[in-house]
Structures are given as structure tokens and as C-alpha cells.
Amino acid sequence: MKIAVCVKQVPDSETRINLAAPAAKLDQTGFTRVLNPYDAYAVEEAVRIKEARGGEITAITVGPETVRETLKKDCLAVGCDKAIIINDPLLAGADDAAIADVLCAALKKDNYDLILFGIKAIDDDSGQVGILVAEKLGLPHVSTITKLELGEGTLTAHREIEGGKEIVDCPLPAVLTCQKGLNEPRLPSLPNIMKAGMKPMQIVTCADLGVTPPAALVEIRQYSPPPARGTCRLVTGDDAAAAARELARVLNEEAKVI
Amino acid sequence: MNAIAMSVLLFCSFSMFTGTMADRLWVLRAGAPDNRRGNFAARLRSLLVLGFGQQRLLLERGAGLMHVAIFVGFIVVFTRTCTLVGRGFDANFHLPLLGGGLGLAYAAVKDTFEAVVLLALGWGIWRRLVIRPRRLHLNAEGVLILVWIASLMVTDVLADAALFTLDPANPESGYAWLSTACAGLFAGGTAASTTAWLHFWFWSHILLLMAFLNFLPFGKHFHVLTSLPAVYLRRLTPSGALEKIEFEGRETFGVGRLEDFSWRRILDMYTCTECGRCNDMCPADLTGKPLHPREIIINERDHARAMEAHLVNVGKLKAQGRQAEAAAAIEAFGRPALIGQVNDEEAIWACTTCGWCASSCPVLIDHIPNIVDQRRHLVMMEAKVPAALQNALRGLENNSNPWNVSSAAREDWIGDLPVPRMRDKGSAAYLLFVGCAGSFDSRNQDVMRALVKLLDRAGVDYAVLGNEEGCCGDPARRVGHEYLFQMQAPINIETFKRYNVRKVVTACPHCFNSIANEYPDFGLEGVEVIHHSQLLTELVNEGRLKPKAGADLNVTYHDSCYLGRHNGQYDAPRAVLGAVPGLSLTEMPRNRREGFCCGAGGGRMFMEEHLGTRINHNRIEEAAATGAAEVCSACPFCLTMLGDAIKETDRSDSLRARDIAEVLLERID
Amino acid sequence: MPNIAVFIEQRDGAFKKVAWQMISQARKLADANGGEVWGVLLGGDSAAAAAKAGAHGAHKVFAGEGAFATYDSERYGTALAAFCRAQKPDLVLVGATSMGRDLGPTAAAKLGCACISDAVGLAFAGGAWDVRRPVFAGKCFVDVVPKTAPAIVAIRPNAFVAQECGGAAAAVASFDAGQAGVTPKAVVREVVGSAGGRVELTEADIVVSGGRGIKGPENYAMIEELAGALNAAAGASRAVVDAGWVDYSHQVGQTGKTVGPNLYIACGISGAIQHLAGMSSSKCIVAINKDAAAPIFKVADFGIVGDLFEVVPELTKAVRAIRG
Known part of the structure; x- marks a missing residue:
């Protein structure tokens, strides 16, 4: 079974965004970069499938050369067999649709039975690329899966929905986007990290893939800091009941969270 | 008596013994290398104080004196044993110098010690069978050996008694007072029967002795032979320091199989006397965890014994430099898993590295490296890490703190306080190494703010690294992630060098231990590291901090393992408390050397404690029982654990936990 | 004349409130900038949808022709695309729900x-749409401008307020949803509601957690009751889990689950760092604790200093009153 896992390197989830005022660009220097945590579920699922049925896993990413360490440690060292890095200055500022086009070009170079994504990347929180790729490749997709069973040429996946799940049957090849709960990703062992350096890692450009990234469909106008989290506003009332009623009102009418 | 019989006995006995010992040496050779050469003076001092001086045994008065009696008796009687063997060939044999008056004096001393040993043995048996202290487990071998030694004493005394009956003019008669007194037993017998008795007791003694020699290596009494070498070959680095792994050119790290242990760890197994002192105050053992330090060593020893033939083979191959064949033999040999089957995996994770076990072991067994080496295997080779710890490791890796808070938030605790940063100041007399707890944990941020106020008040020239600081590496190293530690330590060392740091002060004993005892292995030189308790003591003594009078306050002090047991700082924190007028200190029963762990060391701070009872609850019961209103500590992890225990056991109204710096600041205007 | 189409999501005939929230916002924009607001309905009762949509300001409702009883991306995606090709809306809004997040990109x-x-956030200025969305888990916002027409935008539930404007039922028109020849490969075999409607902690929009302050396992029901009223997941601090009062699957914190809901209500939780690590990215944090110095108040947006045994049941009542 040939499996592709499309991954992204993102700033660590705890990264502090230093943005005092609206700005056209986000200064991302000095950020610690890690594998997108949702992609780790995709990688783990691919490795489990490989362990159960055999096969080959290719990790594919779009990003600068600095993604090598992440690919090595979090993909190759835990069981992926090879990695492809699509690195091209043309992709600076590429939007989801452009990334999806470029990934499609890379995916078409081989016949994958299964293409896995994380549900979203924790930097742009967009969560579209997997679905866009499926559509562009003319493949069926199941998004937000929390359970996967493979049959012969088919799969059954649990898709998380509000307050429940859909059980979806789908033929292979297919595209899946993986949600937390699907599995517990393993950690790489040190010898495997060391050995991962020997696994093939290919760096390609858009020209190599024969694709010209399309112009962005979405333009970024500006980044802005979130409304300041002020000091805690203490809600009071004549008694507990009054305070509770006031709190419920504030949450409903002002914070608009209930 | 009979030269041929004695020769045959000696030959058989010694060839068996030599064969056993040679195998044991090959087994040691099967282990990994460990350099224990050099530093002769320190080793000799250990041998004299801890070996012959039995210092650690005497920490427990009764059992210690008993052991000293038997130990000294053994040495005294050993001379006698040599004489008796000689007399197998020549009835008048005596060792050089022991022919004349000295010999007679020796006879008197010898009999005295035989009597003392017999008394000690009698008490030993009573203790094992009737008193039954918690730390001793009842086993047949223990009793057998006591009876065996007693038999050696009795047969010797009775052989002499028979001799003196036959030959009342024997010069030793009278000097060897116990035998002389026993001579009466043979009175009235014929010369022939007394001679028969003499032969019976003499040969019984010799046979028991030869058998004893050959029995020793197969039980815990092997320590009779191994303990003095073990004490001499002790580790001389600080107890809190772990050994550096050289990653370059190696493929396996830590210990996943017995052969991965260094020879010294195997010697530990052979030396263990099963005395159980290590278990006695082990926080894991006492709170129902599957970890018992003694059982770790015993399990491994039994495992080694079960595969001795294989280990001998590996030892021989390694000795011949046939490393590849040795590796293949190790690979091919089927055996139960060291971690999981020989040792419980939960036991390996249960250790707080508090150091009680190793510090109490009379024969210098090093439990912590044994356990941490197995953690190293689990973490680095198998990537098998308890779930909760995974988060901490991720935090250490990505944000250089185990709570995984953004590294950019490291200096947020400072707020508006006038705390100088090295990057602004360039240099300072002291670098205040804040540590992760002081930087990120809200309760310990309070402590850090108190400390900087004290430093300001005393006019200390200091600065902090702020966001340039990284985790000291203690949690990563203690949980076995040596690779991560070796990424962290050099970064801090480089920063220290950049600011030409000469003195480091820290409020965290874990940072203190790592920087003082472990960073030197990674190139830190000429830096004095002190704990805030030491600096505050100095400031008080110099009159730079003058605590004023206040209301009476009764406190107790909880020793941090890494400040106290591992680094010997028992007095400094007490001195800070002692400097506060009106404050009285009530010690808990387990204090100083016997201080009981809070449960957070060894990376346990970042793991779940779901087995047995909670260690911090055990400790807080003890603190509460002193009647003190506050339990003071000088370690952020201890403070957290004690504070949690107070809340969890609903004691918030009667007890509170504070750092010594907070107590002191309250009395400084 | 920017016309805005709003996808009216239904499951089992029940409409998602986010549709009315989006229609209300769309109507405001249409009133200011011209253009119409259209509802797009796939499956469900079109008359009921038209009444609701009209009441919130929609001019028309287009109902797709085809079998849309349950969601599948192929049928729904084809239908929405067919609608856009035929009616050429300038902007299509879908809810950022499990359905909308899948349908939008498809x-x-x-x-x-x-x-x-x-x-x-959604605005129209200088002839262009300005869409505001959180990135980096809400640590930063970005304003983006779609360069195509139509553009599809998924709107987070509760981002806008549903406002009835007294409009009559919208006119219903059916449209060819292009279903001929569509045979979905991925087929939903079964839809399973979670037992008792319990919401998964990590995905919940609202989490109500109890800490040591609840004093005993029997009082956790109080937390679950408030959670039930809010359709929220019930969480717990490590202390509560360690004490064996509730199952580990409820634990929020560094050693438990990491959550980032829209609303996090911490009851009787002091706010130890281990706990904060698991919930501090929540968008709105409410603390109920009797200790005013508890660190939880340092991260909370709203707080009540008081006895949770008095406050929490009252809050449950007040929430029920609001939510009907």
C-alpha cells in the first residue's frame, strides 16, 4: 500500500505572537518550529497501516529547507520511508488553493492508495488543503476522522460531527484528514532519529513538478492583535443568585459566548 | 594433624573457589567499562572510614555494633584460621610473630572475640526471628549463615578445649580463656576419646570453613569478599551528578539488557547484603509504589545468576577484544526483559532520585545510576515515556521548560520590579539563575519576587538572564533524556561565558545541583554556585539583612533532597530561619540526612502519581504532627508538593507552606 | 450589487442557528451596500426555512432539487457549486461547523x-469584502480579502448575533442542484449521536470544569448539570481526577486534555500551572472560586468570588432561563 502524508511545519503551539499594533506582516523570526500536531496523527495512522499491511509512506511538505529537521525527527524517524520537500521562492505568500495545486502535482507523480492530512495546521487554522487536494485530484475524501478501518480496496472512517459521528464507507484511493483522538502518535527513538538521516529526502521546485502556482485567491490585508484580555472583571450581586444571573447575562450579551 | 587430608581439602576447596571467582570476574567483564582508577587517597579514605570503619552501619546503633563485632571478630579469627590450616601440617605451627608472648596475647583476644561474635550472632538471630525489623526480610540464608559462623566459633573453641584437656601444659591454655573454661567438658574422658573429640572438632571446623568459603559467592554473604573492593572502587563524583553519555560513535544508550550495565553495577549486585537500609526510607517503598531499591538490585543479581554461563562467555569474548562476537552472543541469547520482567517498568519510573538508598547503603551500591540508566533506555531507545511526561519533554524541547509555557514568557514574573537583566547590565557579581519554577509557576514566582527584594535590600550586585535563560536540564536528565540534557546544558554554559559569570545563585536545588555538579562535565569552569539559603545566611551574618522582631512563629523545615542529602546543605536554610527573631523551629522526626522526599524529584514532578498513597501527603502528615504553623522549604518543587498536600488534605486553615526567603522578607523593612 | 448567499444548514430537519446569525449579518451588509440576501437550502422543510430566513432578513430562499437527507460532500458540494454557477452570488456564507468546514472547500x-x-468578522469596504479570522489559536487576527466572486466564507457560530427584523417569509425558489450523474463514492452509512449527547472535551465550544473546591465526588453532578444546561463538556482538574472523583478522561491540564473552547468555566479550581497549561487558550474564561487570590483570576475574563455551592446551581438556572 502506498501512502502519502502531507504535512506542515508550524510554530510551536505555545509561541508568543508579538504584535502590538496591526501590521501587514507577522514577524515569525525566532519561532520554534515543530510538526503540526494534527499531522502527527496522520503520520501515526500511516505508520500503523504500514505495520499492519506493509507498504511505503512518503511524507510531503511545502516549505523552506529548514523543515528538514522536522521531517527527519517527526516523520522519517517514526516510520515514513521518504520525504519530499517542495521548496520554491514562487510559493512565498501562496494561499491554500496554490499549496493544494502544488501538492497535487507532487501526488500525481505516484499512485497513492491513501493520502492523509491533519485536519488543519495550527498556525493559519485554515483546514482546507486536504479537501481541496481531494477535489482537485477527483478523489473522495472523509474529513475530521477519529477512527479508521481498512478493508480490501475500501475504508470505513468515523467522521466527527457535533455531538456524534458519521460512519463513512469510501473506496480507495481516498483523501482523509485526521483529528485528535484517531491515535496516540509515538515518539521517535534516538537511534531512529539518527537512522532517519539516511532515508531519502528529495527537494523539488515547482518547475521540477511541472506546475506553476496560481495567483492567490485570497489576499492578506493585515494582522492585528486580539482584543486585550483585560483584567478579570468580577461580577457581583446582592447574593449568589443575583451574581449568577448577572454572570449569565454578561456571558450572553457582552461576551456572546452562550 | 594430617597433612594429606589437609592438602586434599585445601586443593578441592580452593580450586572450586577459584573457579567460582574466575567466573564472577568474567561476568564483571561482560559489563560495560567504567573507569574507577585514580584518586588513591580518596579511595583509601573511603576504605578506612566506610569499609573498615563501618561508618554507615553505625548510623543504626544496635545493628551497627553487632555488625562491627562480627566484622572485627572475623578479622581476628581469620588469623586463627590460617594457624589452624598450618596445624593440619604441623601440630606446632604458628604464624610469624605469634610464637611467643604475642601469640599468647592473641589467644586471649581471639577467645574474647569469639565470645563477642557468639553474643552478637545470638542477638542477630533473635532480631531476625523475634524482633523482625521492617527492613529485613526473613530468609533461611540469613539464619543459616549466622548459625554457620557460630559453628565455626564453637568448633574452634571446643577443639582447643579438647587440646588443653590432653595437654594442660599447652602455653595457650589459660590465655585462650574460653577454651580453657570449656576444657571441663572433656574432663573424665579417656585420652583416646578426648583425642577423637579433638580431631572431630578440628576437622569439623576446617570442613565448615572450606564449605563456608565456597558457599559465600552464592549468597548475599558474597559481600564478605566484595564489600571492601566495592567500597574502594566507589564513585567519587557528587551523588547528585549523573554520568555523561558520549553520543558520538555509539548506537545504544542506557541499559535495556544486563550486559549494558557497567561492571560496577554488576559488582553492586554481588555486593548487596539485602540489609534493606535502602528500602527503609525510600519514598516510593513507603507509599506503596512497586519500587523497592533492594529488590531492584536483588532482581538483577538473580537475573545475572540465571544467565551466568552466557555472561561468562560474553566476558571472555569481550576480554579477547572479540566485540562483534560478544554482541552477536548477546543478541542471540534469549532472556526475560530487564525492564518489564526482571524489573517492573513502573518501578523504574517511581524513583524520585532522592538519594536515600545510595546514601544509606553500607557497601556503596549506586541505585540512582542503575535506575536512570534504565530510564535512558526507555526514553531514548524505545521512546517509551509515561503520557504525562511526554508533555513535559515536549515543553523542554520546544520552550525549554517542563510546563511548556512560551519561552518568551520566561521573564514575565518580573513585571515592574527593578530586576536587572544581564543583556542590559553586561555583568554582575552574581547571576541569579531563576529556573523554570521561579519563572513560570505562580507560587514560585512569589518566592522569586521575595528573593529579589531581599537582594535589593542587601545591595547585592546581581542580574538575571531573563529570556536568555533556559532550563538547567535537571528534569530531562533525571528522566533519562540525556540527549535533551546535552542540548540544554551547553546553551546555558555559553550564555554564562558570554557574560563572564563567576558566581551563580539559585533558589532551586535542582538547578543548583545541575549547574554545580553536572555542568563542569560540559565545560563550565571557575564558576562558584551557591543556593539562595547560603547567600541569605551570608547576608544575615554580615548584617546586610537585619530581620526585625515580630510575632512568635513556630515552623518546621523540610529538607530538599537535592539541597540536603545530595549537596550537604542542611545548616544554611536553618540558619536563615534561625536569624528571624521570635521564630522557633520544630524538627520533623525525619530531618537532615534522613529528610523525607516531597515526591517531586527525578522528574516525578511531571508524572502522575497513581499508585499507592501520595508521597507529599505522607510528608505533610509528619509536618502537621510537629504542631508548627508553617512548613518552610528552600526548593520550588518541595514548595509546590507541600502546598498541594496542604490543600489536598484540607489543612489550609492550620498549616501553610513558604520558602525561607518569604519568611525572611516578612521581617525586613 | 453584492448579493450574499447563506447556506442554511440542517441535520434531520433541524436548522443550525448559525444560519440565522449569518443572515442577520448579511442583511446588515446588504442594507448598507445594496444587494440581496439569499438562503440556500439543501433538504429540510423549505417553508419553515423560508419563514425563519425571512424573519432574519433574507430576500429569497433557494431550495436545491435532490436527495439531501443526510450530508455528503459530493452531493452537497456539487449542489452549492451549481447554485453559485446559476445565481452568481458575490459571497457565500456557510457555518464553520463540521458540515460547513467540509462543504466550503469542496x-x-x-x-x-x-x-x-x-x-x-465580515465587512464590505471599498468594493471588497474584508474577512476577519483568528489565527495561531486566537493569539492573532488576520484580515483577508477574497479575490474571486463568488467567495466562500465559513463563519464561526456565535460570531454574529441573530436578529429578527420582522420580515415576511422569504420567497422560495427551487434550483437545479446538478445532481444528475452524481454518485458519491464516500457514503455515510450511519450517523451516531453520542450517548446522552455528551460533548467531547477537546472539541466542545464550552467546557465547565470542577476542581478540588467541589469537595467530593457526589458534587460533580453540579458541574455536569451546568454543563448540560450549556450543552458543554464537563472537565476536571488533576486534583479531582487524582482523588478518584471522576474519570481521567475528564482531566483538563498539562497531564490531561488541552482544550481551547469559546468559553471555559472553572469552578473551584485554583489555577495551578498544570491546569492553566491545558486551558489558557480558551477564548473566554470564567472563574468561580471563594479565594479571591487564586491564580485562576489572573487569566480569567470574568469571575465570581463566592461559594461555588451557591453560585453554580444559580448559574445553571440562569443559563436555562436564557437558553429557553
């Missing part, structure tokens, strides 16, 4: 148009 790929996820 339809956008078919149309080759822009798709923007998880938006919380």
Missing part, C-alpha cells in the same frame, strides 16, 4: 474560487 475547489475558514 464547493470552492469545484468553482475554483476563494474559500476562507472560521471567520469571526
Whole structure:
């Protein structure tokens, strides 16, 4: 079974965004970069499938050369067999649709039975690329899966929905986007990290893939800091009941969270 | 008596013994290398104080004196044993110098010690069978050996008694007072029967002795032979320091199989006397965890014994430099898993590295490296890490703190306080190494703010690294992630060098231990590291901090393992408390050397404690029982654990936990 | 004349409130900038949808022709794309729900148009749409401009307020949803509601957690009751889990689950760092604790200093009153 896992390197989830005022660009220097945590579920699922049925896993990413360490440690060292890095200055500022086009070009170079994504990347929180790729490749997709069973040429996946799940049957090849709960990703062992350096890692450009990234469909106008989290506003009332009623009102009418 | 019989006995006995010992040496050779050469003076001092001086045994008065009696008796009687063997060939044999008056004096001393040993043995048996202290487990071998030694004493005394009956003019008669007194037993017998008795007791003694020699290596009494070498070959680095792994050119790290242990760890197994002192105050053992330090060593020893033939083979191959064949033999040999089957995996994770076990072991067994080496295997080779710890490791890796808070938030605790940063100041007399707890944990941020106020008040020239600081590496190293530690330590060392740091002060004993005892292995030189308790003591003594009078306050002090047991700082924190007028200190029963762990060391701070009872609850019961209103500590992890225990056991109204710096600041205007 | 189409999501005939929230916002924009607001309905009762949509300001409702009883991306995606090709709306809004997050990109790929996820703000200025959305888990916002027409935007539930404007039922028109020849490969075999409607902790929009302050396992029911009233997941601090009062699966914190809901209500939780590590990215944090110095108040947006045994049941009542 040939499996592709499309991954992204993102700033660590705890990264502090230093943005005092609206700005056209986000200064991302000095950020610690890690594998997108949702992609780790995709990688783990691919490795489990490989362990159960055999096969080959290719990790594919779009990003600068600095993604090598992440690919090595979090993909190759835990069981992926090879990695492809699509690195091209043309992709600076590429939007989801452009990334999806470029990934499609890379995916078409081989016949994958299964293409896995994380549900979203924790930097742009967009969560579209997997679905866009499926559509562009003319493949069926199941998004937000929390359970996967493979049959012969088919799969059954649990898709998380509000307050429940859909059980979806789908033929292979297919595209899946993986949600937390699907599995517990393993950690790489040190010898495997060391050995991962020997696994093939290919760096390609858009020209190599024969694709010209399309112009962005979405333009970024500006980044802005979130409304300041002020000091805690203490809600009071004549008694507990009054305070509770006031709190419920504030949450409903002002914070608009209930 | 009979030269041929004695020769045959000696030959058989010694060839068996030599064969056993040679195998044991090959087994040691099967282990990994460990350099224990050099530093002769320190080793000799250990041998004299801890070996012959039995210092650690005497920490427990009764059992210690008993052991000293038997130990000294053994040495005294050993001379006698040599004489008796000689007399197998020549009835008048005596060792050089022991022919004349000295010999007679020796006879008197010898009999005295035989009597003392017999008394000690009698008490030993009573203790094992009737008193039954918690730390001793009842086993047949223990009793057998006591009876065996007693038999050696009795047969010797009775052989002499028979001799003196036959030959009342024997010069030793009278000097060897116990035998002389026993001579009466043979009175009235014929010369022939007394001679028969003499032969019976003499040969019984010799046979028991030869058998004893050959029995020793197969039980815990092997320590009779191994303990003095073990004490001499002790580790001389600080107890809190772990050994550096050289990653370059190696493929396996830590210990996943017995052969991965260094020879010294195997010697530990052979030396263990099963005395159980290590278990006695082990926080894991006492709170129902599957970890018992003694059982770790015993399990491994039994495992080694079960595969001795294989280990001998590996030892021989390694000795011949046939490393590849040795590796293949190790690979091919089927055996139960060291971690999981020989040792419980939960036991390996249960250790707080508090150091009680190793510090109490009379024969210098090093439990912590044994356990941490197995953690190293689990973490680095198998990537098998308890779930909760995974988060901490991720935090250490990505944000250089185990709570995984953004590294950019490291200096947020400072707020508006006038705390100088090295990057602004360039240099300072002291670098205040804040540590992760002081930087990120809200309760310990309070402590850090108190400390900087004290430093300001005393006019200390200091600065902090702020966001340039990284985790000291203690949690990563203690949980076995040596690779991560070796990424962290050099970064801090480089920063220290950049600011030409000469003195480091820290409020965290874990940072203190790592920087003082472990960073030197990674190139830190000429830096004095002190704990805030030491600096505050100095400031008080110099009159730079003058605590004023206040209301009476009764406190107790909880020793941090890494400040106290591992680094010997028992007095400094007490001195800070002692400097506060009106404050009285009530010690808990387990204090100083016997201080009981809070449960957070060894990376346990970042793991779940779901087995047995909670260690911090055990400790807080003890603190509460002193009647003190506050339990003071000088370690952020201890403070957290004690504070949690107070809340969890609903004691918030009667007890509170504070750092010594907070107590002191309250009395400084 | 920017016309805005709003996808009216239904499951089992029940409409999602986010549709009315989006229609209300769309109507405001249409009133200011011209253009109409259209509802797009796939499956469900079109008359009921038209009444609700009209009441919130929609001018028309287009109902797709085809079998839309349950969601599948192929049928729904084709239908939405067919609608866009036929009616040429300038902007299509879908809810950022499990359905909308899947439908948006599916339809956008078919149309080759822009798709923007998880938006919380929508404006029209200088002839262009300005969509505001959180990135980096809400640590930063970004304003983006779609360069295509139509553009599909997924709107986070509760980002806008549903407001009835007294409009009559919208006119219903059916449209050819292009279903001929569509045979979905991925087929939903079964839809399973979670037992007792319990919401998964990590995905919940609202989490109510109890800490040591609840004093005993019997009082956790109080937390669950408030959670039930809010359709929230019930969480717990490590202390509560360690004490064996509730199952480990409820634990929020560094050693438990990491959550980032829209609303996190911490009852009787002091706010130890281990706990904060698991919930501090929540968008709105409410603390109920009798200790005013508890660190939880340092991260909370709203707080009540008081006895949770008095406050929490009252809050449950007040929430029920609001939510009907």
C-alpha cells in the first residue's frame, strides 16, 4: 500500500505572537518550529497501516529547507520511508488553493492508495488543503476522522460531527484528514532519529513538478492583535443568585459566548 | 594433624573457589567499562572510614555494633584460621610473630572475640526471628549463615578445649580463656576419646570453613569478599551528578539488557547484603509504589545468576577484544526483559532520585545510576515515556521548560520590579539563575519576587538572564533524556561565558545541583554556585539583612533532597530561619540526612502519581504532627508538593507552606 | 450589487442557528451596500426555512432539487457549486461547523474560487469584502480579502448575533442542484449521536470544569448539570481526577486534555500551572472560586468570588432561563 502524508511545519503551539499594533506582516523570526500536531496523527495512522499491511509512506511538505529537521525527527524517524520537500521562492505568500495545486502535482507523480492530512495546521487554522487536494485530484475524501478501518480496496472512517459521528464507507484511493483522538502518535527513538538521516529526502521546485502556482485567491490585508484580555472583571450581586444571573447575562450579551 | 587430608581439602576447596571467582570476574567483564582508577587517597579514605570503619552501619546503633563485632571478630579469627590450616601440617605451627608472648596475647583476644561474635550472632538471630525489623526480610540464608559462623566459633573453641584437656601444659591454655573454661567438658574422658573429640572438632571446623568459603559467592554473604573492593572502587563524583553519555560513535544508550550495565553495577549486585537500609526510607517503598531499591538490585543479581554461563562467555569474548562476537552472543541469547520482567517498568519510573538508598547503603551500591540508566533506555531507545511526561519533554524541547509555557514568557514574573537583566547590565557579581519554577509557576514566582527584594535590600550586585535563560536540564536528565540534557546544558554554559559569570545563585536545588555538579562535565569552569539559603545566611551574618522582631512563629523545615542529602546543605536554610527573631523551629522526626522526599524529584514532578498513597501527603502528615504553623522549604518543587498536600488534605486553615526567603522578607523593612 | 448567499444548514430537519446569525449579518451588509440576501437550502422543510430566513432578513430562499437527507460532500458540494454557477452570488456564507468546514472547500475547489475558514468578522469596504479570522489559536487576527466572486466564507457560530427584523417569509425558489450523474463514492452509512449527547472535551465550544473546591465526588453532578444546561463538556482538574472523583478522561491540564473552547468555566479550581497549561487558550474564561487570590483570576475574563455551592446551581438556572 502506498501512502502519502502531507504535512506542515508550524510554530510551536505555545509561541508568543508579538504584535502590538496591526501590521501587514507577522514577524515569525525566532519561532520554534515543530510538526503540526494534527499531522502527527496522520503520520501515526500511516505508520500503523504500514505495520499492519506493509507498504511505503512518503511524507510531503511545502516549505523552506529548514523543515528538514522536522521531517527527519517527526516523520522519517517514526516510520515514513521518504520525504519530499517542495521548496520554491514562487510559493512565498501562496494561499491554500496554490499549496493544494502544488501538492497535487507532487501526488500525481505516484499512485497513492491513501493520502492523509491533519485536519488543519495550527498556525493559519485554515483546514482546507486536504479537501481541496481531494477535489482537485477527483478523489473522495472523509474529513475530521477519529477512527479508521481498512478493508480490501475500501475504508470505513468515523467522521466527527457535533455531538456524534458519521460512519463513512469510501473506496480507495481516498483523501482523509485526521483529528485528535484517531491515535496516540509515538515518539521517535534516538537511534531512529539518527537512522532517519539516511532515508531519502528529495527537494523539488515547482518547475521540477511541472506546475506553476496560481495567483492567490485570497489576499492578506493585515494582522492585528486580539482584543486585550483585560483584567478579570468580577461580577457581583446582592447574593449568589443575583451574581449568577448577572454572570449569565454578561456571558450572553457582552461576551456572546452562550 | 594430617597433612594429606589437609592438602586434599585445601586443593578441592580452593580450586572450586577459584573457579567460582574466575567466573564472577568474567561476568564483571561482560559489563560495560567504567573507569574507577585514580584518586588513591580518596579511595583509601573511603576504605578506612566506610569499609573498615563501618561508618554507615553505625548510623543504626544496635545493628551497627553487632555488625562491627562480627566484622572485627572475623578479622581476628581469620588469623586463627590460617594457624589452624598450618596445624593440619604441623601440630606446632604458628604464624610469624605469634610464637611467643604475642601469640599468647592473641589467644586471649581471639577467645574474647569469639565470645563477642557468639553474643552478637545470638542477638542477630533473635532480631531476625523475634524482633523482625521492617527492613529485613526473613530468609533461611540469613539464619543459616549466622548459625554457620557460630559453628565455626564453637568448633574452634571446643577443639582447643579438647587440646588443653590432653595437654594442660599447652602455653595457650589459660590465655585462650574460653577454651580453657570449656576444657571441663572433656574432663573424665579417656585420652583416646578426648583425642577423637579433638580431631572431630578440628576437622569439623576446617570442613565448615572450606564449605563456608565456597558457599559465600552464592549468597548475599558474597559481600564478605566484595564489600571492601566495592567500597574502594566507589564513585567519587557528587551523588547528585549523573554520568555523561558520549553520543558520538555509539548506537545504544542506557541499559535495556544486563550486559549494558557497567561492571560496577554488576559488582553492586554481588555486593548487596539485602540489609534493606535502602528500602527503609525510600519514598516510593513507603507509599506503596512497586519500587523497592533492594529488590531492584536483588532482581538483577538473580537475573545475572540465571544467565551466568552466557555472561561468562560474553566476558571472555569481550576480554579477547572479540566485540562483534560478544554482541552477536548477546543478541542471540534469549532472556526475560530487564525492564518489564526482571524489573517492573513502573518501578523504574517511581524513583524520585532522592538519594536515600545510595546514601544509606553500607557497601556503596549506586541505585540512582542503575535506575536512570534504565530510564535512558526507555526514553531514548524505545521512546517509551509515561503520557504525562511526554508533555513535559515536549515543553523542554520546544520552550525549554517542563510546563511548556512560551519561552518568551520566561521573564514575565518580573513585571515592574527593578530586576536587572544581564543583556542590559553586561555583568554582575552574581547571576541569579531563576529556573523554570521561579519563572513560570505562580507560587514560585512569589518566592522569586521575595528573593529579589531581599537582594535589593542587601545591595547585592546581581542580574538575571531573563529570556536568555533556559532550563538547567535537571528534569530531562533525571528522566533519562540525556540527549535533551546535552542540548540544554551547553546553551546555558555559553550564555554564562558570554557574560563572564563567576558566581551563580539559585533558589532551586535542582538547578543548583545541575549547574554545580553536572555542568563542569560540559565545560563550565571557575564558576562558584551557591543556593539562595547560603547567600541569605551570608547576608544575615554580615548584617546586610537585619530581620526585625515580630510575632512568635513556630515552623518546621523540610529538607530538599537535592539541597540536603545530595549537596550537604542542611545548616544554611536553618540558619536563615534561625536569624528571624521570635521564630522557633520544630524538627520533623525525619530531618537532615534522613529528610523525607516531597515526591517531586527525578522528574516525578511531571508524572502522575497513581499508585499507592501520595508521597507529599505522607510528608505533610509528619509536618502537621510537629504542631508548627508553617512548613518552610528552600526548593520550588518541595514548595509546590507541600502546598498541594496542604490543600489536598484540607489543612489550609492550620498549616501553610513558604520558602525561607518569604519568611525572611516578612521581617525586613 | 453584492448579493450574499447563506447556506442554511440542517441535520434531520433541524436548522443550525448559525444560519440565522449569518443572515442577520448579511442583511446588515446588504442594507448598507445594496444587494440581496439569499438562503440556500439543501433538504429540510423549505417553508419553515423560508419563514425563519425571512424573519432574519433574507430576500429569497433557494431550495436545491435532490436527495439531501443526510450530508455528503459530493452531493452537497456539487449542489452549492451549481447554485453559485446559476445565481452568481458575490459571497457565500456557510457555518464553520463540521458540515460547513467540509462543504466550503469542496464547493470552492469545484468553482475554483476563494474559500476562507472560521471567520469571526465580515465587512464590505471599498468594493471588497474584508474577512476577519483568528489565527495561531486566537493569539492573532488576520484580515483577508477574497479575490474571486463568488467567495466562500465559513463563519464561526456565535460570531454574529441573530436578529429578527420582522420580515415576511422569504420567497422560495427551487434550483437545479446538478445532481444528475452524481454518485458519491464516500457514503455515510450511519450517523451516531453520542450517548446522552455528551460533548467531547477537546472539541466542545464550552467546557465547565470542577476542581478540588467541589469537595467530593457526589458534587460533580453540579458541574455536569451546568454543563448540560450549556450543552458543554464537563472537565476536571488533576486534583479531582487524582482523588478518584471522576474519570481521567475528564482531566483538563498539562497531564490531561488541552482544550481551547469559546468559553471555559472553572469552578473551584485554583489555577495551578498544570491546569492553566491545558486551558489558557480558551477564548473566554470564567472563574468561580471563594479565594479571591487564586491564580485562576489572573487569566480569567470574568469571575465570581463566592461559594461555588451557591453560585453554580444559580448559574445553571440562569443559563436555562436564557437558553429557553
